[in-house]
Amino acid sequence: MERTPLHDYADEIGLWMEDRGLPRMSGRVLGWLMVCEPAHQSADELAEALLASRGAISMSVRMLMDGGSVERFPVAGTRRTYYRLRPGFWLREAEDKARMAGEWRKITERGLQLLSDRDEASRQRVQEAHDMYAFLEAEYGRIRDRWLEHRARKET
Structure with missing residues (x-):
């Protein structure tokens, strides 16, 4: 996947969160979910976009879900799990x-x-x-x- 300014933006949020004592990868996932299209992404799509392991994505998504910023998002016709920024x-x-x-x-x-x-x-x-x-x-x-x-x- 080609890097874009949107990827850089996700990295910027990751660094910002890391500077505040939170995991950088969770910030990168949060940042990506703020700007990606479509607004929902599977764990595989997140891993590919962020050049990260599936395990790192899983831990980050779990932390963001526990914090209330990310939620699972159902997509009709697929058995994959998707995630998105929680509205509100x-x-x-x-x-x-x-x-x-x-x-x-x-x-x-x-x-x-x-x-x-x-x-x-x-x-x-x-x-x-x-x-x-x-x-x-x-x-x-x-x-x-x-x-x-x-x-x-x-x-x-």
Whole structure:
């Protein structure tokens, strides 16, 4: 298969993910599924496009499926398994960040309760974390709402 700028783009996403402590191959698979045609690919097609072993593709697809970014995609008339980027994944990613911020806010509230008999200076580290995550929780909610409004306007 001839290399194209789309292959380079998939490699770029792989490097970006690797720089953040994630497997490069998973990033390459994610990047390829973002730009390939058709939008669904079999494991063999992914391996050929990314010049990777079938085992590396299998592990990467499994990780991406566990993370919710990739899903199996049925194609009528074939017994092969195809994969595609899960529709709506990016919104769910932001919603997950909002949920995690809310969980951190609750944990820091417990920390503040545990430190309630201490002076303000002793509570400052937990208070700072609490304030940041309360802010992020609210902002991610606003971002989700604004994104949905934006998409609705764009679709009309």
